[in-house]
Amino acid sequence: MFFQKLPKTDKGMTIQELLQQLTAQLETAHDTNEARTIAEWVLQHELKCSRFELLQQRFSEAPVPLQEQVEKILPRLLQQEPVQYVLGEASFYGREFQVSPAVLIPRPETEELVQMVIQAHKHTPGMKLLDIGTGSGCIPITLSLELPTAQVWGLDVSPDALAIAQLNGQQLGSSVQWLHQDILQEIPALEPHSLDAVISNPPYVLEEEKELMRENVLAFEPHLALFVPNHDPLLFYRRIAQVAKGLLKPQGKLYFEINERYAQETAAMLQEQGYQKIEVRKDLRGKDRFVAAFHV
Numbered sequence: 001m002f003f004q005k006l007p008k009t010d011k012g013m014t015i016q017e018l019l020q021q022l023t024a025q026l027e028t029a030h031d032t033n034e035a036r037t038i039a040e041w042v043l044q045h046e047l048k049c050s051r052f053e054l055l056q057q058r059f060s061e062a063p064v065p066l067q068e069q070v071e072k073i074l075p076r077l078l079q080q081e082p083v084q085y086v087l088g089e090a091s092f093y094g095r096e097f098q099v100s101p102a103v104l105i106p107r108p109e110t111e112e113l114v115q116m117v118i119q120a121h122k123h124t125p126g127m128k129l130l131d132i133g134t135g136s137g138c139i140p141i142t143l144s145l146e147l148p149t150a151q152v153w154g155l156d157v158s159p160d161a162l163a164i165a166q167l168n169g170q171q172l173g174s175s176v177q178w179l180h181q182d183i184l185q186e187i188p189a190l191e192p193h194s195l196d197a198v199i200s201n202p203p204y205v206l207e208e209e210k211e212l213m214r215e216n217v218l219a220f221e222p223h224l225a226l227f228v229p230n231h232d233p234l235l236f237y238r239r240i241a242q243v244a245k246g247l248l249k250p251q252g253k254l255y256f257e258i259n260e261r262y263a264q265e266t267a268a269m270l271q272e273q274g275y276q277k278i279e280v281r282k283d284l285r286g287k288d289r290f291v292a293a294f295h296v
Contacts, residue, residue, distance in 0.1 A: 013067060016058035019043055022070055029078045038083045042070060045087045092138040095145075097168050102160035102222060103136040109283050110201055113257045113290055114139055116281070117199055118146050120253065120292075125149045130190065130247065132183050132200040132240055133157075137165030137176065139199055144174040155179040155188055158222075184239055190247055198244040201257035202236035203228050233262050234269055241273050248295040256291045263288035 013021075019039055026035035044054050046066055076086045084090040084105045090097055092106040093114060099105055121127050127150040131140040134154035144152040154169075154176050156162050162178050169176045179188055205227050228235050237256060244254050254275065258266050263280045270278050275293035283289035 012061045014059050015043065015047075015054070015062045015066075018062040018067060018070065019054075019058065022074070025074060026077060029080055038077060041083055042073070042077075042087065045089070046070070090136075092136075093142045093146075095142070095172055097136050097138050097141075098164055098171070099136050100160075100164055102158060103164050104222065106136060106138040109289055110139065110257060112283055113199070113201060113255060114142050114146075116290060116292070117143060117197060117255055121147060121150075121197065124196065127151070127196045128194055129153070129197045129199065130155065130188065130195055132188075132198065132243075133202045133236070134165050134178075135161050137168045137178075139201065140176045141165075141169050141172055141174040143199075144169075144176050145172065152176045153179055153188070153190065155181055155183065157182045157184075161222075183236070183243060187243060188247065192246050193249055193252075195244075195247045195252055196249060197253045197255060198240070198248060199255045200236070200240050202240060204233065204236070204257075204259040204262075206230050206233055206259075233259065234266060237266055238269055238273075241270055241275070245273065245295055250296060252295045254293050254295065257289060258291055260287040260289060263291065266291050267293075 022039040022042065023036050026038055029035075030038065040051060040054060043066075044051060046069055047054065049057070073086050077083060082105055084099050085101055088098060088100070090099045090105050093111050097106060117129070127147055129140070129143055129147075129150055130153045131143070132155050134140055134156045137154050140152045140154035144150060152175070154165055155178075156165065157180075159180060162180055165176075166178055169178075181188055206229075237258070240256075241254065248254065254270070256266065267278045267280055270291065270293045274296065276296050278291065278293040280288050281290040281292065
């Protein structure tokens with residue numbers, strides 16, 4: 001895709017003008033509101049400031065290195081590469097996490113999952129928690145930092161994802177321990193019946209749902225972390241539930257983020273496996289998005 005370079009002026013360009021011109025360029029690939037949001041994110045990231053601070057200094061002259069950096073990344077944005085990958089970071093639960101195409105971009109729904117776990121266990125000292133399919137590490141790192149007495153593990157099959165997760169853990173000062181294992185083939189190397197909670201946001205998008213997804217997700221985010229076969233939508237949920245029974249203490253709890261289409265099927269599967277007090281919860285948009293259950 002060809003793109004027009006940001007115009008130069010003899011008097012220099014203000015941050016406001018740079019923002020306007022970047023937004024105008026992005027409107028060729030995104031709708032107006034999204035283009036403006038992405039443009040603001042880019043300038044906030046490059047200037048290391050908040051949105052409020054960006055608006056405060058909008059009439060200041062835009063530094064030449066800032067203009068050059070914007071021009072450098074603009075072609076990637078016009079190709080609809082997610083801005084989080086372009087900038088190399090994404091916000092989650094008030095913190096900035098490093099991301100790359102090796103990991104999914106953290107979603108707001110997953111923040112709700114984390115909040116659910118925190119609310120349930122914030123008064124329980126010395127918790128032991130495992131996140132399966134950890135990706136960027138946003139779930140276990142956040143739990144480790146918000147529940148500082150907890151011992152937390154994060155597991156993933158992808159060494160590239162674990163490298164990102166480990167980097168995030170170091171940068172954010174968490175004490176998460178990382179496990180490189182294939183949950184479909186292996187049992188996590190943890191003491192049996194030692195965990196208070198197992199949390200997972202596993203792949204749950206059916207192959208047939210690809211055509212419904214936005215192109216920037218389909219083209220750039222890791223399919224390993226997104227898709228399951230059409231014939232077995234509960235593949236990961238069933239396996240994780242089986243494994244968790246051997247890892248959870250009595251009355252330990254299992255938390256899933258789910259495909260809204262299979263909420264009742266997921267709950268029925270957990271009941272068949274002997275879990276109790278199974279609860280389907282909606283996200284803030286009113287969609288069946290989470291299931292929680294107790295191991296007996």
